[in-house]
Amino acid sequence: MSEKKILVIGCNGQIGTVLTRALSKKYGPDNVIGSDIAKPNEPIDFIFEACSVLDKDQLLSIIKRHNITDVYLLAAYLSAKGEDNILKAWSLNIDGLLNVLNFAKDKIIKKIFWPSSIAVFGPTTPKTNVEQNAITEPTTIYGVSKLSGEALCNYYYQKFGVDVRSLRYPGLIGWQSLPGGGTTDYAVDIFHEAIKKKKYTCFLSAERSLPMMYMADAIKATIGIMDSPSEKIKIRTSYNISAFNFNPKELALEIKKYFSDFSIEYSPDKRDLLASSWPNSIDDSCARNDWDWAPSYDLSQMVGDIILNLKRKYKEELI
Numbered sequence: 001m002s003e004k005k006i007l008v009i010g011c012n013g014q015i016g017t018v019l020t021r022a023l024s025k026k027y028g029p030d031n032v033i034g035s036d037i038a039k040p041n042e043p044i045d046f047i048f049e050a051c052s053v054l055d056k057d058q059l060l061s062i063i064k065r066h067n068i069t070d071v072y073l074l075a076a077y078l079s080a081k082g083e084d085n086i087l088k089a090w091s092l093n094i095d096g097l098l099n100v101l102n103f104a105k106d107k108i109i110k111k112i113f114w115p116s117s118i119a120v121f122g123p124t125t126p127k128t129n130v131e132q133n134a135i136t137e138p139t140t141i142y143g144v145s146k147l148s149g150e151a152l153c154n155y156y157y158q159k160f161g162v163d164v165r166s167l168r169y170p171g172l173i174g175w176q177s178l179p180g181g182g183t184t185d186y187a188v189d190i191f192h193e194a195i196k197k198k199k200y201t202c203f204l205s206a207e208r209s210l211p212m213m214y215m216a217d218a219i220k221a222t223i224g225i226m227d228s229p230s231e232k233i234k235i236r237t238s239y240n241i242s243a244f245n246f247n248p249k250e251l252a253l254e255i256k257k258y259f260s261d262f263s264i265e266y267s268p269d270k271r272d273l274l275a276s277s278w279p280n281s282i283d284d285s286c287a288r289n290d291w292d293w294a295p296s297y298d299l300s301q302m303v304g305d306i307i308l309n310l311k312r313k314y315k316e317e318l319i
């Protein structure tokens with residue numbers, strides 16, 4: 001029987017949808033609890049509890065009732081949405097994290113996963129091969145909250161021995177779920193539109209290159225860092241991780257290999273400005289050296305896998 005009892009907070013989001021199922025498969029459906037403010041809209045293979053991460057009392061009662069040991073905290077205001085809701089973004093991203101960190105400080109839970117983002121970097125950071133300790137001067141409230149969250153994680157580790165682990169995710173692309181208001185959402189939307197309409201209007205400019213990763217690799221990294229022995233986790237702010245970089249034009253060319261009549265137009269909006277402050281590529285050698293991280297998918301393998309799965313999914317929906 002698994003000794004772990006896992007709670008995923010924000011289980012219905014882009015990452016939560018995939019991560020909660022992966023954890024349920026690994027640890028068993030009775031050992032994984034998903035919570036969110038919204039109900040799941042697809043069949044689930046874990047226990048669901050409706051709860052806001054900001055409701056400390058209800059969260060505590062769920063944690064105690066299920067004897068939770070590990071919490072994966074995914075609930076957050078993302079980059080594009082956050083700019084229109086500065087106070088709400090700060091509150092969800094920081095107060096939610098503090099609630100969970102304090103449960104670990106009080107020894108109610110044992111281990112925490114909390115994702116940061118490449119949005120901690122800003123215009124003063126070098127553009128390419130950004131190192132672990134490069135300048136972090138973000139210019140979005142999302143980036144500011146992620147950078148503050150990293151400092152909080154490190155502080156709770158240093159001062160109270162809280163075992164919190166974190167990754168700076170790049171833009172994540174998967175076929176199972178839709179994104180929730182980030183700046184890299186185009187790289188998911190484009191696949192659905194390519195299959196349904198054979199054309200897409202992109203809100204980033206053609207040459208806007210960003211660090212990206214296939215969802216399968218993000219899940220691998222997340223479970224990988226949580227499974228590593230504590231002494232291997234030397235960075236307690238958040239680890240750089242990386243897979244590949246591309247711009248919308250390069251992604252469209254890959255998609256065209258499967259749909260020769262696919263066309264793309266560009267209508268950059270304010271999200272293009274947010275993206276312009278972020279790096280083009282990330283150096284993740286610390287994660288590779290410390291806990292053996294390595295991605296499995298390159299760009300063309302990811303595009304092939306997504307198109308295969310989405311074609312199947314849309315065909316099943318039509319039957």
Ligand SMILES: NC(=O)c1ccc[n+]([C@@H]2O[C@H](COP(=O)([O-])OP(=O)(O)OC[C@H]3O[C@@H](n4cnc5c(N)ncnc54)[C@H](O)[C@@H]3O)[C@@H](O)[C@H]2O)c1
Pocket residue numbers: 009010011012013014015016035036037038051052053054073074075076077078092115116117118168169170171172173178179180181182184
């Ligand atoms: N998706 C990416 O490309 C990406 C990149 C970098 C970092 N991240 C980080 O990964 C984490 C998860 O991102 P995501 O893309 O899955 O986000 P998402 O917006 O798709 O999902 C967030 C989920 O949290 C839920 N939620 C919102 N408020 C809540 C609350 N008060 N209590 C409980 N649940 C609440 C939402 O209903 C949603 O299901 C976030 O911390 C995000 O900053 C994501």
